[in-house]
Every structure is written in C-alpha cells, then in structure tokens.
Amino acid sequence: MSKAKENLAEQVIDLCNLVAYQSGSIVSRMLVYTKAGTITVFAFDAGEGLSEHTAPYDAILQVLDGEALITIADKEYPMKAGELIIMPAKIPHAVHATTPFKMMLTMIHA
Template sequence: MDLIGNAFTMSELVAYAQGSVVSKTLIDKKIGTVTLFSFDAGQGLSEHTAPYDAFVQVVDGEALVNIEGAEHTVAAGQMIIMPANKPHSLKAVKPFKMLLVMIRA
C-alpha cells in the first residue's frame, strides 16, 4: 500500500504478533522518522537514551512508560514525549500500538 497521498487507518498498518514487537516505518528521512509499532502484552523496549525527543502517540492498548524512574501509564488516544538524553523504557500492559515520531533537527 502506498501511504503517500492516501488515507488509511493507522491501527491496521501493523498487526499484533504473539510474544513479539512489530514495527513499520512510515517515513524515513534525514530529518527524522515516523514509525508504527505493535507490542504484544508484556513486550517492550528496554531502558535506553536517544539524542532527540521522541513523541509517542498511543493508537491502541495500554503501556507503562518509564522516564528517569518516573512511571507513566499511557492508553489509546494519549501521547507522551520522552525527552532527549534521558533514560526511558516502555512495556505493554496489554497489546499496545504506538506511533513514534523522531525529529533530528
């Protein structure tokens, strides 16, 4: 499916996979990326840092996002910004989909 110039339902672009994390890059440019993820319950991303702020829009489900030791519950329709150079991680409380936007400039 060609995403550019076409309407689509974001949650349908990545399926859940048992015991897995699935990602689909929607835009990959020098200035930044837009990536859609799905996480099965219990799956996540281990603690790490990134040199840029990371905008997360929750598309479906619920997850725990930890930023510098502070835990945040995020659910469908909510968003959170994970700040640059601060340790963060996330874990799906139940199957969870998110849109991750990273702008490098």
C-alpha cells in the same frame, strides 16, 4: 535483493490496522525516514517492551490501541489509547506493554 521503499504519500492510512499483533513479539513498520525525522508504528504483545535506553532526539509516543507503562528518567507514566507523551532527547526511557499495545513513534531530528 533489496526491496523498493513504499511511497505512502497522499494515502489515507489507518494506523491501527497498519501493523498486526503477533504473539510474544514486537512488530514495527516505518512510514517516514528523512533527515528531519522518522515515523514508525509498532504493535507490542502484552508483556513485551523496549528496555531502558536513550535517543539522541526528542521522540513523541502516541498510543493508538491498548495500554502501556512508559518510564522516563525513572518516573512511570501509565498510558492508554488517545494519549501521547514527549520523551526528551538523551533522557533514559523504556516502554512496557501492559496489554496488547500499538503506538506511533515520531522522532524529531534536530
């Protein structure tokens, strides 16, 4: 049985409370999925991460809570809550949570 998509339009959303930390896991929740792009919120337990990969589109990573080490083309960027970084399309990147860490990822489909 398929689940109906949740319509979050015209709602005030508390991003930090949208996904909960789970021990040893990465939790995600997609907020927007359109031809123009996607917005997804993630919660990573400390030590969890996304291994190096590429994406066909630019991605904007905004740290909501905690700290992470973001790697883009072998250059490391330590990041904390309130910061964001743009990960260019087709460039290898990775995400590693150094503490429990929440982020919002916006993919721009061009």
